[in-house]
Amino acid sequence: MTSNGTSPSIPRLPHPQTQTQTQTHDVVIIGGGAAGLSAAVVLGRARRSVVVVDNGHPRNAPAAGVHSFLTRDGLRPAELVRLGQEEARSYGVEFVMGRAVDSRRSAQGFTVTLDDGSTVSGRRLLVATGLVDELPDVPGLAERWGRDVLHCPYCHGWEVRDQTIGILGTGPKSVHQALLFRQWSRNITLFLHGDMLDADGTISEQHGPTDAEWEQLAARGVSVVIGPVAGLDVRDKSLAGVRLASGRLFPLQALVVAPTFTARTDFLAGLGLASTPHPLGVGTQLDSDETGRVLNDGAVVPGVWAAGNATNLMAQVVVSAAAGLGVATMINSDLIAAEVETAVTAYRSPFSAANEARNSDSVLGDRRHGVHPEHTPAREGQSR
Numbered sequence: 001m002t003s004n005g006t007s008p009s010i011p012r013l014p015h016p017q018t019q020t021q022t023q024t025h026d027v028v029i030i031g032g033g034a035a036g037l038s039a040a041v042v043l044g045r046a047r048r049s050v051v052v053v054d055n056g057h058p059r060n061a062p063a064a065g066v067h068s069f070l071t072r073d074g075l076r077p078a079e080l081v082r083l084g085q086e087e088a089r090s091y092g093v094e095f096v097m098g099r100a101v102d103s104r105r106s107a108q109g110f111t112v113t114l115d116d117g118s119t120v121s122g123r124r125l126l127v128a129t130g131l132v133d134e135l136p137d138v139p140g141l142a143e144r145w146g147r148d149v150l151h152c153p154y155c156h157g158w159e160v161r162d163q164t165i166g167i168l169g170t171g172p173k174s175v176h177q178a179l180l181f182r183q184w185s186r187n188i189t190l191f192l193h194g195d196m197l198d199a200d201g202t203i204s205e206q207h208g209p210t211d212a213e214w215e216q217l218a219a220r221g222v223s224v225v226i227g228p229v230a231g232l233d234v235r236d237k238s239l240a241g242v243r244l245a246s247g248r249l250f251p252l253q254a255l256v257v258a259p260t261f262t263a264r265t266d267f268l269a270g271l272g273l274a275s276t277p278h279p280l281g282v283g284t285q286l287d288s289d290e291t292g293r294v295l296n297d298g299a300v301v302p303g304v305w306a307a308g309n310a311t312n313l314m315a316q317v318v319v320s321a322a323a324g325l326g327v328a329t330m331i332n333s334d335l336i337a338a339e340v341e342t343a344v345t346a347y348r349s350p351f352s353a354a355n356e357a358r359n360s361d362s363v364l365g366d367r368r369h370g371v372h373p374e375h376t377p378a379r380e381g382q383s384r
Contacts (some may be wrong), residue, residue, distance in 0.1 A: 024051040024108040027331055028122030030100045033058050033097065033306025034317045036128030038085030038324030039331075044091025046332045051120050052088065055099040059130045060317065062146030064206055064351070069318040080317070096120055100129070100267040107215060109303055113265070116326060124331050125339075126288060128292065130309040131262035134283075135172050136194060136257055139235065140232035148239035148254045149232075154316060156254075157184040163253040166242055167230060170194035170258055173282070175213045175258055178222050179201070188249065191242065193227040201226070223251065261285070261313040271304065272296065278313055286311045292327035305331055 020332045024289035027043055029036045029200045032054030036220040043050045056193040059076055060066065065074040072080065085095065098114035105111075109123035133151070141149050164187040171194065178190040179208040195207040201227065202210075209217065217224060225244075233249055241251040261283030263275045268286075273296055287295040294304040307327040308320035313322065349355065 025051045025122040026335060027124045027126055028112055028120050029126045029128055030198045031128035031130055033130050035320040035324035038087040038089055038321040039126055039307060040093045040323050040330035042328035043332060044088055051094045052247045053098055053100055053120060066317050068316055100288055102268045102270045103267055125304045127306040127310050131313060132262045132264060133263055135257035135259050136168060143325055144239055150254055150256050151259060153181055153184060159256040163187060164251060165253040166191055166254060166255045168193055168257045169196045172207055173258055175209050179216060179220060182220050182222060189223040189225055191225050191227045191229050193229050195229060205216045263310045272309060281311055285313050291330045
């Protein structure tokens, strides 16, 4: 979502659906992107009952392809999701189409309420909802997002190599972006905008480039233009340039922006959880430890896990997929530990169902099943 209330154009993808409102699953996964699907496959292969809740709006849907994903370079995001769903379903994973709006603890573990009022339940909860890119308030950015309005050089840098690239300078990190994209093109222009300018349109002493950064920009041949940027020039469905508030037009083929990354975690309020500011000031994310267990004020929240962009704002698709795998193994281990503890407790109880069954077998033997030794047919070579 942009700061003025508009969102990047993210199409809704086709989604297999299985309604499972009465069953308590081993794991409920909220989010069906790379992290959620990877976790679903691993847990399905571990013979766990899993349900994935997803709204069909992956963050990277506007992009033409996924990059830096070994053997899947250039694959359309929708196709990656389709293949992931197909693999997960082959291991018995179920899918529910919808958006999680609330989550609560229950006797069985957790109950998640969806936007249509239905619920799903599970012993463990995995948050893999990703994030929302909140774009700077410049008309036209949302419509070009993921195409020729970009953010990540490792996602799109190769596709815009040697092109004329602009950097929308909205804060201190923008100089870093300009120097970073300089690796892909010699034609880089940094447009000072937003916090990099004071109210009177002059360069901000606090947020503008430092003396050292001015020198770095000059040494690398990065041009600097004082904005602000008022809008985009789009021709034939492609970015052609940016227009300053002064009316001056600068031709461009790509524009790099710095979104605010906001983890999708509103539905966790019922568990007392909320996103926290990222240390670098680039957005908010869900705190978790190295195993993926969600933290609240530094304390582990039992049964709740997170993977992907919801807890790692910088993770690319392949990193999110790897995180989903890792967290899935931790969840399975956690479930096993709980099941072993329950089994040991039952084993130690003299009146447990398990001990009653063993006692019945030892006392009654075959008679427990209605078979008396005298009525058992003699084996070959034996007399009755």
